[in-house]
Amino acid sequence: MASSTTTNPVINAADLASFHEHLKKSTRVLALLGAGLSASSGLPTFRGAGGLWRTHDATSLATPEAFNADPSLVWQFYSYRRHAALQAQPNPAHYALAKLARKMPGFQALSQNVDGLSQRVDHPPEQLQLLHGTLFEVRCTDRRGCGYSETNFIDPIVPALAIPTSGIDPSSDEARQARTDELQAKRQGNELDISNINVPLPSVATHSLPICPKCQKHLLRPGVVWFGESLPTQVLDNIDDFVEAGAIDMIMVIGTSAKVYPAAGYTEVARxxxxxxxxxxxxxxxxxxxxxxxxxxxxxxxxxxxxxxxxEPVIGQIGS
Ligand SMILES: [Zn+2]
Structure with a gap:
């Protein structure tokens, strides 16, 4: 399952042994998961999303204000991100963490990733707290209480949000360059960008966007936490409950900076x-x-x- 471009890390054998000893005695473990967990799964990075989105500042699209101002543009961006995430494949780390969750009831993962890769390897949902939501949950934008939400892996979510790639002449210089870029990205094992062909964005009418099936009135929106929004209360409560339930043997900080929020805060709490x-x-x-x-x-x-x-001491070999 590992990408052939992945290089073998150099591991200090004594560190690995002492970690294994501690893990075998552990019953309550937290893991904080970030973008580095999915790095070898072939996901383009958020800020690096190129091609179609090269002319847009991606961070300016991930706000409630941007959605209110231009829901078509924001939905096209999220349709692209959903498509890219579905092209990516869960890697052995996603499988290993899901297996640990099944083996150790006192294991709780807090993920900052919205890519749906942990869900796709059946990580038990009650042991996966999604701090930033997920691309694959959508919910009604009605603030006055429609309350509808659903898990949705359909790509495209509505026909109007199909990724625009048609109309490109495969023998054109642009298409050739895109294939070269993609090949190079694959060799580097990361940053695979599916939208390197610089086609113009089509205009999508608001009435063609996903509509809430319950109230049949308001648009659905991606279930991710946008800039300026607070983290989901239920998720934070679940983590608080876990922390307050007793001693914690270990916190693993995987693929995310250990020195900035939220990892820094949870690391201190766990200590x-x-x-x-x-x-x-x-x-x-x-x-x-x-x-x-x-x-x-x-x-x-x-x-x-x-x-x-x-x-491995707890989960055995992956794939067995
Ligand atoms: Zn609704």
Whole structure:
């Protein structure tokens, strides 16, 4: 399952052994998951989304104001992101974490990823708290209480939001360049950009966008947390409940910066509950807020390689 372009990380055998010893004794474990978890799954990065979206500042599209001003444009952006996420494949780290959840009832994962990859490997939903929501839940925009939401993996979600690729001459210079770029991206094992052909965005009428099937009046919107919105209350409550239920043996910070919110905050909270900290990241300068403490672990490399290896004493071999 691992990408052939992934390089083997160099692992300190003593660190791995001491981690395994601690994991085997652990019953309550938190994991904070970020973009690095999905890095080898072939997802284009949010800010790096090119082609169609090169002329747009992606962060300016992820706001309630942008949606109110131009729901067609924002829905086209999210339709592209849903399509890209569905082209990506869950990697061995997603499988390993889902397997750990099934083996260890006291394991709780807090994910900042909206890509749906953990859901696609059947990570038990009650052990997967989605801090930033997900691209694959949509909900009614009616603020006065329609309350409709649904899980939806259909691509495109409505016909009008199909990714515009037609009308390109495959022998054109643009199409050739796009194939070269895509091949190069694949060789690098990341940043696969499916929309490198710079076609103009079609105009999509508002009445062709997804409409709420319950009230049949308001638009549906992507169930992600936009800039300026608060994190979902139920998710935060679930995490608080977990933290308050007792001592925590360990917090794993995987593919996300350990020194900024929310990882920094949860790392401190877990430490207060007795947790040792394990960071899995490509960046060796990514130390937890407050610095390293005795008993912490740092494993440098691709999560897809490292996580299955780290969890093996509890979950066995992935794929078996
Ligand atoms: Zn509604």
């Amino acid at each position: 207060e509950r007795g947790a040792r900290v394990c960071v899995v990241n490509m960046d060796e300068n990514d130390r937890p807020a407050g610095g390293w403490k005795e008993g912490d672990w740092f494993f440098k490399g691709d999560a897809a390689m490292l996580v299955p290896m780290l969890l």
